Amino acid sequence: MPAKTTIAAKTTKTAIITAENVHKKYRLGRNNFVHALRGVNLEIDEGEFVAFMGPSGSGKSTLLHVLGCLDNIDEGTISINGSNVTHMSGSQLTKLRASQLGFVFQGYNLISVLTALENVSLAVEYASKISRKDRVKMSREALEKVGLGDRAKHKSSELSGGEQQRVAIARALVNNPRIILADEPTGNLDSQTSEEIMAMMRELNKRTGQTFVIVTHDPDVGKECDRIIRIKEPPTSIMSPEARKNRGVQPGSVEGATSISPG
Amino acid sequence: MRAIRNIFRRKLRSALTIFGISIGVFALIVMGAMAEKINLLVDGGLKYYGDKVSVSDKMSGNLNIQPLSIKKIDEINEVDGVKAAFPNVFMMLDPDQTVALGTPKMIVAGDPEADKYESFKANTIEGRLIEKGDRGVAVVGSDLVKDLKAEVGKDIKVHNKKFKVVGLLEKTLTAPDSCVMLSLEDAQELFAKSLPPAIRQSVKPKDLVTSIVVYPEKGVDPEKLAKRINKEVKDVNASGPESFKKMTKQATMIFNFIMFGIGAISLLVGGLSVMNTMIMSISERTREIGIKKAIGASFARIMREFISEAALIGALGGLIGIGIGSLVIAAANSGTAQKGVVLFLLTPRLEIGALIFAMFLGVIAGLYPAWRAARMKPVEALRYE
Numbered sequence: 313m314p315a316k317t318t319i320a321a322k323t324t325k326t327a328i329i330t331a332e333n334v335h336k337k338y339r340l341g342r343n344n345f346v347h348a349l350r351g352v353n354l355e356i357d358e359g360e361f362v363a364f365m366g367p368s369g370s371g372k373s374t375l376l377h378v379l380g381c382l383d384n385i386d387e388g389t390i391s392i393n394g395s396n397v398t399h400m401s402g403s404q405l406t407k408l409r410a411s412q413l414g415f416v417f418q419g420y421n422l423i424s425v426l427t428a429l430e431n432v433s434l435a436v437e438y439a440s441k442i443s444r445k446d447r448v449k450m451s452r453e454a455l456e457k458v459g460l461g462d463r464a465k466h467k468s469s470e471l472s473g474g475e476q477q478r479v480a481i482a483r484a485l486v487n488n489p490r491i492i493l494a495d496e497p498t499g500n501l502d503s504q505t506s507e508e509i510m511a512m513m514r515e516l517n518k519r520t521g522q523t524f525v526i527v528t529h530d531p532d533v534g535k536e537c538d539r540i541i542r543i544k545e546p547p548t549s550i551m552s553p554e555a556r557k558n559r560g561v562q563p564g565s566v567e568g569a570t571s572i573s574p575g
Numbered sequence: 576m577r578a579i580r581n582i583f584r585r586k587l588r589s590a591l592t593i594f595g596i597s598i599g600v601f602a603l604i605v606m607g608a609m610a611e612k613i614n615l616l617v618d619g620g621l622k623y624y625g626d627k628v629s630v631s632d633k634m635s636g637n638l639n640i641q642p643l644s645i646k647k648i649d650e651i652n653e654v655d656g657v658k659a660a661f662p663n664v665f666m667m668l669d670p671d672q673t674v675a676l677g678t679p680k681m682i683v684a685g686d687p688e689a690d691k692y693e694s695f696k697a698n699t700i701e702g703r704l705i706e707k708g709d710r711g712v713a714v715v716g717s718d719l720v721k722d723l724k725a726e727v728g729k730d731i732k733v734h735n736k737k738f739k740v741v742g743l744l745e746k747t748l749t750a751p752d753s754c755v756m757l758s759l760e761d762a763q764e765l766f767a768k769s770l771p772p773a774i775r776q777s778v779k780p781k782d783l784v785t786s787i788v789v790y791p792e793k794g795v796d797p798e799k800l801a802k803r804i805n806k807e808v809k810d811v812n813a814s815g816p817e818s819f820k821k822m823t824k825q826a827t828m829i830f831n832f833i834m835f836g837i838g839a840i841s842l843l844v845g846g847l848s849v850m851n852t853m854i855m856s857i858s859e860r861t862r863e864i865g866i867k868k869a870i871g872a873s874f875a876r877i878m879r880e881f882i883s884e885a886a887l888i889g890a891l892g893g894l895i896g897i898g899i900g901s902l903v904i905a906a907a908n909s910g911t912a913q914k915g916v917v918l919f920l921l922t923p924r925l926e927i928g929a930l931i932f933a934m935f936l937g938v939i940a941g942l943y944p945a946w947r948a949a950r951m952k953p954v955e956a957l958r959y960e
Contacts, residue, residue, distance in 0.1 A: 382869055383954040403873060409953075410871020421866045421957070425584060438871035483870065 327355040327391075328490060328523050329379055334388035336374055348374040351388070354541060358490070359521045361514060363534045366543030372527045373495055375543065379525065380413055380493045381405040393490055410439035414484030414522075418496035420476040422468035428455060428479045429464040432486050439487045454482040458512060474505035478512070485516065494526045498533055510536045578884045582891075585856065589888065592852040596892025597899060599841025600933050604900030606837050607929065608919035610830050612748070615920060616678060617823045619749030623695050624819040628789040628801045630660075633812050635785070640666055642770065642783045643811070650808045651787060656795035657804075661689035662784040664762035668719075668733065668755055670769060680719060682733065683754045684762030685788070692790040697751055702727040702742030705756050713738035714756040717746040718917070723755070733757070734765050748920065789813070838932070845892065845933070846940040853885050853944035864948050865956025874949045881945035882938055889937020893930040901926075 336349035348371040356362055364372040377383040379390060381397055389398050393412055397405065415421075422431045432451035436442055442450070455464050458478040468476055477497060484492050494513070498506035514536055517524050526533065534540045582589045630651060632641040651660045668680035687707050690696075697704060697714075704714055713733060715725040720743055723731045730737045733755055744751055757765070760781065767780035791800045797815040804813035857864070864877060872880075904919040911918055 377954045380869075382957070383952070406868070406871060406873045409869065415869050417957070421862070421869075423863055423866060425580060434867070434872075435870045438867070438873070438876060487871075 326358055328358040328360075328393055329356040329525070330354070330389075330391045331375075331379065332389045334375075334378060334390060335386045336371075336378055336383070337386050349378070349385070356523060356525060358523055359517070361517045361524045361536075361538045362526065363537040363540045364525065364527045364543055365529060365531075365534050365540050368529065370543040372543045376493050376495050376525065376527045380415060381409055382415075410435070411487060412489050412491060414487070414489040414492040416477070416480050416484050416492065416494035416497045418499040420468070420473070420480045420500070422476055422479055422483075424467065424469045427465050427467050428460060428471065428475075428482075431468060431479055432483045435483045435486050450486055451482070454486040455479070457485065457516070458482045473501055474508065477501060477505075477509055481509070481513065481516075485522075488520075489522065491523045491525065494524065496527055496529070498528065498530060503532070506530070506533065578880070578887045581856070581880075581884055582887060585859075588852055588855070592848045592888055593892040593895065595848045596841075596845040596889060596933055596936065597896035599837075599845045600893050600896025600929050601900045601903070602837045603834075603841055603929050603932070604897055604921070604925065605903060605919070606834050607925045608900070608904050608921045610827075610834055611922050611925055612918060612920035613827060613830055615748050616750065617827060619747065620819055620823060621816065623750075625816045626694055626790070626797060628791065628797050628804060628813050628815050630787040630789055630804060630808075630811050630813045631785065633810050635812065640785045642766070642774070642778070643785060643787065645782050645784050647808060647811060648787055651789055651804060654800070654804050654807050656792050656800045658790045658792045658795075659689070659692050660787050660789045661686040661692075662759060663786045663788050664757075664759060664766050664783075665785050666762070666766050666769065670734070678750045678753045680753045681750075681755070682757060682762055682765065683751075684757045684759045686759055689788060689790075697756075698745040699742040700745045702740070704742055705758050709741075709758040710761060711738055712741045712758065714742040714744060715740055716744045716752045716754040716756075718752040719755060721912075731755075734768070736761075736765065748917065752917075787811075842936055845889075846936050849885055849888055849937050849940035850944060852888065853881060853941050854947070856884075857881065857944050857948045860948075861951065861956050861959040864951055865953050865959065868951065868953035869957060877949035878945045881948050882941045885937040885941020885945070886934050887937070889933040889935070889940075890930065892937075893933025896933065897926050897929055900929075 331352050331354045334349050334352040335347070338346040338348055340346060352375060364375060366372045374383070378385050379392075381390075381392070381400075385398065389396060391397065392408065395408075397408065400408070409415075422428075423434070426434065429448065429451050432454050433447045436447045436450050452461065452464060455461050458481050460475060460478050460482065463471060463475060463479075468479060471479065477500075481492075481497075484494075492513075497513070498509055501509060510533055513524055513526075516522065526537065528534060630643070630647065632643040635641040635643070645662050648660045648662060651657055662685070664682070664684040666682045668682050684705075687705060699714065700717075702714070705712065713725075713731060715723060715731065719725065725731050725740045725743065727740050727743060730739055732738075738755075738757065738761070744754075744756075746752060763780045763783050766785065767775055767778065767783055770778075789800070789804065791797050798817055799815075801813040801815035801818075804811065867877065901921055904921050908917055908919055
């Protein structure tokens with residue numbers, strides 16, 4: 313049985329994200345699964361600034377994806393802001409993502425043919441039926457918040473990495489979601505830009521009380537956070553001994569649960 | 576518009592697809608314009624034959640006109656339900672003509688008295704129509720003006736006889752455009768001359784007609800009246816509007832079949848190429864779809880985005896096809912106008928129809944690719960490189 317660790321809420325604050333006994337398996341072939349999440353239990357409080365840290369392939373991105381309702385789970389329960397999302401339909405999840413969650417990705421994931429402003433306003437368009445004028449206004453404000461007010465008309469391909477990530481943050485912020493999920497937000501940036509981006513997110517967290525969940529393997533990033541949730545062992549895939557050998561997995565090793573410890 | 580920008584991300588590919596649809600729509604427009612012209616002719620004929628009975632000799636065929644005795648008029652007038660009957664002479668303007676593209680060139684003559692009963696009114700743009708007692712004069716249909724070098728006041732030659740032009744007919748786009756109208760007496764003489772010598776000697780020209788037009792009394796069904804005439808008058812063939820309908824139905828059916836065939840082929844080719852383009856652009860944009868879904872784009876939203884792109888490809892192809900088609904039709908019409916023939920009629924309903932058809936095609940072809948895009952799982956689409 314995989315080990316399970318449960319971290320209870322540290323304070324009396326209300327939990328905005330809870331996961332109970334969450335399992336996620338990926339199918340690689342017919343009889344070949346990766347058991348990426350093995351009974352994860354966690355709670356994240358409203359307004360927390362949390363990092364998920366762990367080695368590559370430990371399942372930290374997978375965890376972020378399932379918490380962000382981008383992927384379904386095989387077992388367990390996930391609640392976002394008090395509502396159980398486990399059995400929600402695709403369109404309910406879409407609405408939830410649009411209104412309550414903001415995403416920031418490692419590769420920025422902007423739409424290259426659109427300008428910074430258009431990228432941000434797309435998120436507003438998807439989330440609500442707001443007039444074009446108000447959409448532009450909201451998007452401009454979001455861009456100003458991340459210090460890119462003067463770059464609004466530039467296409468994302470004309471922006472530097474740091475600038476693109478700021479646009480992505482503006483896009484994640486624009487609908488005022490309660491939770492912002494960031495997958496290696498500084499992974500493609502140099503150390504100075506990383507610091508700037510982290511400082512900015514920290515600042516936003518303090519100012520707006522939005523909850524930030526950041527996946528990272530950079531200890532410097534982790535230091536900035538209130539709490540580090542460590543995801544220790546890489547998941548073991550259930551596969552042939554041959555394949556395991558090729559991947560450098562010890563023949564006997566089937567341990568490798570996702571465990572969590574306070575930072 | 577975002578859809579336009581998306582289409583022109585891959586300029587050459589989109590242009591080729593649009594061009595493919597253009598060709599289909601072009602074919603549709605050209606064939607359609609030909610069909611429209613024929614429809615108009617048929618409609619004109621249906622209108623003309625709609626309220627009357629046409630009587631000809633039993634042996635008479637479409638292009639094989641047999642003489643009929645004018646005395647039959649008296650017999651027809653005896654039939655119950657006949658309001659009036661008048662003699663007509665219809666004959667080929669060009670005796671050697673056997674097949675005609677569009678309507679054949681005809682010599683037409685009737686009794687001016689019949690105009691009182693006739694619902695079809697011929698109008699002149701210059702001069703006047705044939706009047707009672709006229710001899711040696713002609714009124715020329717619009718398509719024949721150039722051909723015969725007709726001018727009011729000048730002479731033209733019809734069957735090697737000189738006639739003075741007294742009027743030019745207004746263009747109707749129907750049968751009268753290719754007619755020369757003569758007085759009944761002149762036409763009877765020409766007709767008599769065209770008969771084989773053996774028959775010619777035994778008859779008087781003024782007893783000869785080619786058909787008799789019969790106007791029914793008010794409330795009398797022309798179809799039933801035609802049946803009664805066939806029963807009561809010997810050696811004639813009376814036909815009501817139905818027979819004209821039946822005759823034209825066959826001809827238009829072939830045309831409609833060709834139209835349908837071209838429509839189906841362009842549907843297939845154009846639709847497949849739109850589908851191909853959309854599938855390619857969706858697989859190129861998988862990651863983008865993932866991003867959009869992650870930030871909250873709904874299924875319907877993604878569907879709409881891609882379907883509107885496909886519809887736009889269809890519409891652009893349609894517009895270009897209609898444009899090229901219109902140019903070619905205008906060129907072809909001005910080419911054949913020299914000979915007084917108009918082969919194509921480009922109507923607004925055809926243009927609008929073709930455009931809607933092209934857009935519809937785009938939408939249909941875009942449905943499947945759009946559905947594929949819309950149902951992608953965000954995390955899988957995001958992972959896609």
